[in-house]
Amino acid sequence: MKKIFLSIATLAFLTLSSCVSDNENFNDDIKKSYDVSAESLLSNAQKELTDQLTTPSVNNNPLRYYVQYWAATLYTAESRYNLTTRTIPDTHWTKLYQDVLGNLQTSQQVLEAQTKPSDVADADWQKQQKNKVAILEILRVYTYQILVDTFGDVPYSESLQNPKIILPKYDDDAAIYPLLITRLNAAIAQLDATGKSFDTGDLIYKGDVASWKIFANSVKLKLGTNIADKDAALAKTTIESAYSAGVLLNNANNALLKYASFAPNYNPVFDNLVASQRNDNVPATTLVNQMNDLSDPRRPIFFTPMADGTYVGGVPGGRNSLPYETTYSHVGDVIKKPDAAGVLLEAFEVNFYLAEAAARGFNVGNTAEHYYNDAITKSCEFWGVSAADIASYLANPKVAYATAATTPISGTAGTGTGTWQEKIGYQEWIALYNRSFQSWTAFRRLDFPKLTSHPSSVQAAEGKVPVRWTYPTAEQTVNGTNWTNASQAIGGDKLTVPVFWDTKL
Template identity: 30%
Template sequence: MKLKALTIATLIALGGCSTRDFLNINTNPNQLPTSTPNFVFTNALNVTATNLAGNNAGNAGQNANELGFYWAGQWSQGNGYIINTAQFAYQFTNGDFNYWDTFYDNLEDYQFVINNADANSQKFLKGPAKVMKAMIFQQLVDMYGNIPYTDALKGASVLAPKFDDQKAVYEALITSLDEAIVDLKANPFTGGFGTADIAFGGNTTRWVQFANSLKMRILIRQSRITGRDSYIKPEINKIVTEGSGFLTGYEASIGGPSFFQPAAGQLNPAYDRWGYSETGAKRALNNYPRPTQFLINTLKMNGDTLRLKRIAYATGGENSNNPGVSTKAEVAANYSGTPFGASSGYLPANTSSVGPSLLVKGDYNRAYILMTAAEVQFLLAEAKQRYSDVTLPNTAQAYFEEGIVQSFRVLGASSTGASAFKGSKVNNYDWTASTDKLAAIAYQKWVALTNFSGLEAWAEYRRTNLPVTPQSVQVPDARRPLRLFYPNTEGGSNTANVTAQGTIDVFSTRLFWDVD
């Protein structure tokens, strides 16, 4: 696993050089990088964003969130490209969707920061690095189930790490986040080192709130497991007692105008992949991801047109002379989705494309979002609805309604549109009128995750089975992937431990939190 380093100044100074080339300062996975923790931490955050949204070598260029958007029923493939049978016919093997290697590579960077922060008088980086480690390990569990955890990230001392039970890893992540919070409170950023933190700019309070929000995600992910309440409720109360709160009114994100630059390899990774080049040329993949017919028609049916106009562009796409605005009039009739998995009949000119909440020409330096405040509010709403006796201060209804407000905000829509749904009698929008409160929360979270967090959307879809999205046009039966195969790279280098996990059937081998 390659450990790399950068500074913002170096990134800018190198101009047209490819970050993918100049960051590879150490090519031996079993030796420490020739850098200091602050440089490695900055680059590790950038790599995290690239793993989720950028062009990943070894994955046929595909990133982890992209797959999630598809399998959550939010995006489909644009016609004009040969249909990807791995994604849309579910014909994949252990040679496909290898996010394992890039994620563990990234984890090695964060582990280096943790191991070397004290010796370099940079203790303030230990807490943030632990938070990021927890997030990535959570994502690995949600894709693969049992994974190396206690034996992982030990370099040459453990070349064949054993696998840990996925439920045990989840519990360990809660403990790790508790430790991260202790580190964060004890070691605030000092001097000018806040510039190394391209997530929160050295704001330790926000790091603690992000840690608490991740804890809620991990806990609620387990909420449908019978008998798990006795573990989840005390942990939620511990978060409340800690007192720092959650992401509220802002997102956990990476980069932004002070980091991403108009040069090759230095753009926001989502913009770079699906949007435009540093010169403003449209990327070849710009027409590839298309909002699904189900997504667009459901938003229309519910009168949710303000968010629709931020999630998607009208047919014909973005007006290159008026960035962020559709070529055609932005009225509901001009928005048309693509059936999930359709390989013909829905050309780019006749269908909507991914909208301004994600892609606007020239907006290359937008921060890349890891977790939205809207997601957090819906986590809190579900927690209060399921466990009325937890010490969360607000009602489930209040959290639910605030989740919709925050979804409008992060999408760039007027929040007054969110308030219009109160008392509207629209199921899954108006709390009082919604007959199934948990279903309403699940639906609103699904909408709120669109264009921002595909991995979470796919995990939540598997956990709740909501909303009931159409099967791929390419698949004649009801089968859907429940997980990924362990990659052949791990099977080749860690054969005995991969084999010990038994036969994996991606259509029937459920993760521990996926009860039905």
């Protein structure tokens, strides 16, 4: 029996509905093969992808601890980089390969089996189907990049071929990225904004082809940015062509999944902090102190104030003191709203990529300072910061691109003007507060901010903040030969072995 995947709207409807038949055997035909629409499969893939990137669940995604946005109080294992007790890599792997890539692949198979309705012109049908397939392809590229950026070498060329290939080999991560860029180029060329795409099922852009084209070029920009220190020539052509074709520069085009305000489809942050009545995660001193030092206007949004109006964080990886309810600031109420949107890509992020590109001398239409200022502005605007407060923040000599100085997170005064990597790195880290996976990627690419591992972190971290996740335990036991070959190829299945693009300054 095929598994039925439903959109958020459908799930909400069924949750609120009662029985549809008095026949007690109404739903008992367990041998029947139910048809699943391409639209429902797309909805499920988008939600699973966004959930995995958004959730703060220690079973799924503890990266808010890694980039030191949050600190734990009662339970410190995951904040000290323990990935094995809860088999976190297994969950991440399964969700992305099975629940995202698997559903996207099946969605395309459903599309390919469809028959053109008699009332639709052949040309219109071809445009619509090509647009739908291109959108699925763009999301596949986005998802494969996350897998590479998490683990390094991963199954790619032999993935998703069950039952033909049950135990896929792992491909070289450095070889996968150029293939993803090629796939994106093909998908972008296939998109035709004069045609339709998904009438329903697209939870991100509601089938708007022009928006998907902007998103695809922005993902291409992201791919090029990540490889800039490893393959400058490919990065340059990738970034410049993406920019010329049009990328996501304004919040109106942000790739958002809007959660419901009620169970079971509310935002995973609300689910884990409010619905679960868990208030034992607190903002980390690393971020809080940095934002305090800069008088950052996003503080009252990111954190709750103490009784005296100040903001106080907990030590990353530490067993922070009790009572945690009143000893520290907590995650801001706006972040914890049940219907807060999940994010796949947004304007400030793209502007920071362009700032990096301009700093490298690539032709992206403006200066690093221009995009740096735009990135900060777009972040603040997204969170509702006033224009006056944004202007004041950008004028702060510790923030202004021309004068931002080396400012160690320890709080000691810095000397000298920071490098472009440092200036962009610290501000991008702040702006990515609610985007922990992307923040972890930026931290590894730019080598800023400078983060220190807690002394009690797991031995496997070797005294450092991890730069990759170890492979799933299930891969070691089920796909052992290919796991062994991949582990040897990357230099060991370790937390400290970087993915191919992660070169150190």
